[in-house]
Amino acid sequence: MADDTQPALGFAHGANARHLQMQAALEKAWNSTCRVVFGRELGKLDEYREWLSGYLPKSGRRKSYLTGREVSVAMDAYSPDAAFVSEGELAQDGGFSLGINQIKDLDSILEGLGERCEYSGNRHLGNSMAVENSDIVIDSQYVANSTNIEESRYVDSSFMVRKGSKCIFGSGILGQGEFLVRVVDSFDQKRSFESSIVGFSTDCYFCHNVLSCRDMLFSFGQRSKSYCIANTPMSREKYLALKAKILSEVADYLQREKSFPSLTELVPAAAPAGVKLSLPAKKDAQDMRLIEKGFATTYNLLLKRQPSSIVDYEQWLAAQGVDMEGVRTPFGEKAWVPKNLPHFRDFPRARVVTMREALEIGKTGAGGKVDGLKSGIAALSQVAFFTPELADGQNMNLVSFPHAFDVVNAYKGHDGVKGEHIGVSSFALNSKYVYGCYRAIESQFALKCCNSQYLNRCMEMDSCNKCADSYFCHNSEALSECMFCFNLKGRRYAVGNTVLPREKYVEVKSAVLAQIEGEIAAKKGLGFSIFDLTGGKGRRA
Numbered sequence: 001m002a003d004d005t006q007p008a009l010g011f012a013h014g015a016n017a018r019h020l021q022m023q024a025a026l027e028k029a030w031n032s033t034c035r036v037v038f039g040r041e042l043g044k045l046d047e048y049r050e051w052l053s054g055y056l057p058k059s060g061r062r063k064s065y066l067t068g069r070e071v072s073v074a075m076d077a078y079s080p081d082a083a084f085v086s087e088g089e090l091a092q093d094g095g096f097s098l099g100i101n102q103i104k105d106l107d108s109i110l111e112g113l114g115e116r117c118e119y120s121g122n123r124h125l126g127n128s129m130a131v132e133n134s135d136i137v138i139d140s141q142y143v144a145n146s147t148n149i150e151e152s153r154y155v156d157s158s159f160m161v162r163k164g165s166k167c168i169f170g171s172g173i174l175g176q177g178e179f180l181v182r183v184v185d186s187f188d189q190k191r192s193f194e195s196s197i198v199g200f201s202t203d204c205y206f207c208h209n210v211l212s213c214r215d216m217l218f219s220f221g222q223r224s225k226s227y228c229i230a231n232t233p234m235s236r237e238k239y240l241a242l243k244a245k246i247l248s249e250v251a252d253y254l255q256r257e258k259s260f261p262s263l264t265e266l267v268p269a270a271a272p273a274g275v276k277l278s279l280p281a282k283k284d285a286q287d288m289r290l291i292e293k294g295f296a297t298t299y300n301l302l303l304k305r306q307p308s309s310i311v312d313y314e315q316w317l318a319a320q321g322v323d324m325e326g327v328r329t330p331f332g333e334k335a336w337v338p339k340n341l342p343h344f345r346d347f348p349r350a351r352v353v354t355m356r357e358a359l360e361i362g363k364t365g366a367g368g369k370v371d372g373l374k375s376g377i378a379a380l381s382q383v384a385f386f387t388p389e390l391a392d393g394q395n396m397n398l399v400s401f402p403h404a405f406d407v408v409n410a411y412k413g414h415d416g417v418k419g420e421h422i423g424v425s426s427f428a429l430n431s432k433y434v435y436g437c438y439r440a441i442e443s444q445f446a447l448k449c450c451n452s453q454y455l456n457r458c459m460e461m462d463s464c465n466k467c468a469d470s471y472f473c474h475n476s477e478a479l480s481e482c483m484f485c486f487n488l489k490g491r492r493y494a495v496g497n498t499v500l501p502r503e504k505y506v507e508v509k510s511a512v513l514a515q516i517e518g519e520i521a522a523k524k525g526l527g528f529s530i531f532d533l534t535g536g537k538g539r540r541a
Contacts, residue, residue, distance in 0.1 A: 022130040025142045029154035033167045036179045037193050038251040039244065045156065045169075049145065051259035052157040052170030055184055055342040059135070059147050059159075062121060064089060071121035074135040074147035074159075074463070075438070075451055077320050079532040083118040087475075090120055090487050098484075098496030103508055106515045109484055112496055113533045117486040120475045123463060136451055136463060148439065148451065159342075160427065160439070172342065173415070173427075182262070184343040185390075185415075193250075194263050196343055197390055205247070206263055206380070209358050209387055215239060217246065218376045220383050221362025230379035232365035242370065249373035264346040266377050267384040271350045277331045277360050286399045291411045294421030298433045298445050302459050302471075303517040308524075310411065310423055310435070316525030317424035317436030320450055322414045324400065327352045336402045337388045338414045338426070347386040355389035355402075388414075448529065460530040471513075472530050483509060484533070 023045075030045040042048070060076025062084040063069070071084045078084075102112035124131045126139040134146045141153040149155050150162040158168050163175035171183040179191045186192070187199040195207040203215045210222045217229045217239075227239035234242075254260055295310040307313065325339040333354045338344045353361065366379035391398065393406035401410040401422070408420040416422050420432045427439040434446045441453035449461040456468040464470075467479040474486045482494040491497075493505035500508065520526055 018130070019132065022132060022142060022144070025130065026144060026154060026156055029142070029167050030156070030169060033169060033179050033181060034251075036167075036191055037181055038254070039247050040251055042251060042254050047258050048169075048254075049157055052182065053145065054262065055170055055172055055182060056145075056157060056159055057147075057172075057342050060121075065118070070133075072133050072135040072147070073119075073121040075320070077450075077529075077531040078119055079534075082532065082534050085118050085120050086122040087120050087124060088122065096486075096496075097498040100498070103495050103498060103500070106512045109496060109512070110528070110533065113484055113486075117496070117534055119534065120487055123475060125465070194260065196263065197387070203243075205243075205250075206266070206376070208263065208384070209355075209362070209390075211392070215243065217243060218366075218370070218379055218383065219362075220385060221358040221360075221387075223359070223362075229370050229376065230366035230368075231362055231383045232367075232370075242372075246373045246376055253373075262343070262346065263384075264343070264348065264386070267348060267351065267380050269348040269350060271330050271385070272382055275330070275361065277357060279331075279356060279360060282333070282356070285397070287397055288399065288411075290397055290409045291399060291423060294409055294433060295423050295435055298421070298435055298447060301445055301457060302447050303513060303520070305517050305521065307521075312524045313436075313520075314412070314424055316520070317448065318412075319436075319529065320438050320448070320531070321424060321436065322426040322438070324412060324414065326400075329353045329357060331357050333357060335388055336400055336414075338403075341414065344388055347388070351385050353385045353387050355387050355391055358385055358387040358389075361385050393418075450530075462530045472533070474530055474533075481505060481509075483512065 027045050031041045034042045060073035062071045062073055064071050064085050065083045066085055066089050069086055071086050096116045098112040102108050121135050123135055124137045128137050129141050131137045131143045134143050136148045137143050138150045140149045143149050143155045145157045146155050148160045152161050152165040154166050155161055155168045157170045159172035161168050161174055165177040167179045168177055169181050171180045173184055174186045176188045177186055181193045183192050184196040189198050190202040192204040195204045197209045198204050198207055199211050201210055201213045204210055206218045207216050208220045210216055210219055212224045213222055214226045219228045219231050227234055227236050292310055296307055299307040322338040323340045324336045327335050327337050327349055329335055335352050335354050366382040368379055370376045370379055389402040391404055395404050396408045398404055399411045401413050403415045406418045407416040410416050410422040412424050414426040417429045419428050422428045423435040425434050425437040428434050429441045431440045431443045433444050434440045436448040437446055438450040440446050440449050443455035445457045446455050447459040449455055449458055452461050452464040454466040458467055458470050460472045462474045464473055465477045470479045470482040472484045476485050476488045478490045480492045482491055484496045485494050488497050491499055493500050493502050495508055
């Protein structure tokens with residue numbers, strides 16, 4: 001009699017071997033990173049994972065209703081009783097389809113979805129391999145305990161990492177990074193530790209708002225500088241000697257405690273007395289007419305109606321976004337802080353400043369002598385002012401949108417890069433005409449879409465790729481003219497994963513959109529979203 005446990009045991013042995021191989025690769029990358037960043041190896045990666053995870057945004061851990069296995073979810077905005085499966089458990093083409101009698105109107109579609117479809121996590125897409133406990137990993141290798149990782153390798157306990165990054169630990173919101181440990185919000189940053197809003201720089205430690213620099217310690221609000229400690233330039237020889245001493249002390253502390261206080265924890269909450277600024281009146285031309293025009297264009301294109309002011313829809317648009325808090329600075333200006341975003345949320349409010357205030361303060365050094373780690377940390381009390389802003393490149397008409405690079409006509413959001421017509425959206429990269437979106441990449445004419453890329457004329461899409469003219473879809477790719485589809489690829493004219501004749505699809509779409517727009521017009525919002533369409537019962541059994 002055949003032993004039917006053997007295939008399962010074989011699978012387990014294979015999975016365990018892959019796990020060990022992956023952990024060995026990450027361990028090797030961690031050791032290399034420590035040698036580069038701290039000057040020596042610090043010990044096992046697993047001993048530092050709790051600390052490295054400190055900057056991770058709130059994600060989710062669900063259980064597969066099929067197998068009970070843990071499912072990692074990048075953005076846990078789903079209803080508590082939503083049904084989940086792991087990406088590897090999905091049946092081909094989504095595993096379900098609505099019957100033709102369930103595709104009569106919006107209510108019947110929603111009822112059918114609640115009984116049949118499921119969300120997915122542990123999504124490893126494209127040319128990805130050696131991935132564990134991670135979600136939305138695209139064309140990446142050797143990734144663990146992370147979310148939203150694209151075209152990168154050797155990444156652990158990190159989020160929103162892209163553009164060929166490698167050896168990234170406990171870091172996030174970055175592209176083209178190498179050898180980074182607990183670095184948040186950076187681009188083209190190399191060999192750095194415990195820093196934020198840093199870019200086009202190398203060898204930065206305990207720094208904030210530093211661009212186009214190299215070899216910086218305890219420095220804030222600097223541009224195109226080298227060999228500075230606490231904003232004070234020094235000779236290369238003296239700097240390197242002090243750097244070696246300070247990093248040795250940091251490494252000693254890490255090896256002893258398996259963690260290190262964050263930059264915001266090292267800085268006193270109260271601002272130093274006696275800091276005065278004399279800045280010319282701020283000239284900030286803003287035109288809400290252009291904001292309204294862009295929103296109306298997108299709304300009309302997707303819902304075939306003219307909206308009222310974007311202000312009326314803000315609460316609905318912001319449901320899954322970054323929550324912005326207005327903070328009055330010590331010098332009288334107003335800054336917008338993303339209060340539910342890792343690291344930014346911990347800025348001492350008495351030390352929050354605008355970018356132009358930060359750059360003015362950065363012209364003055366700490367004044368005291370820094371001869372080691374303790375005195376370097378003490379110097380932070382004089383130079384450390386945090387700004388949530390990064391208005392660089394060619395920007396125009398930013399209204400309550402503090403973090404932008406080459407952005408035009410943006411309203412109330414955080415982090416836009418090379419885009420135009422962005423409203424109540426965060427992490428809109430190379431996109432235009434996107435409203436109410438969270439991490440829309442290379443997309444246009446998108447309304448309330450999350451963690452998606454290459455969308456065109458889409459609404460309420462979650463974790464989708466290369467889709468056009470589609471609404472309320474999850475974890476789908478290459479869809480065109482589709483609605484309410486889950487875990488589906490390469491279809492056209494589908495509703496609830498069921499392909500319809502074009503004429504029937506157009507009829508259903510027209511009726512459904514009229515009902516949806518009617519509710520939005522009346523309530524300035526919608527009573528459901530792509531995140532709460534399943535009820536957790538009656539799955540494919």
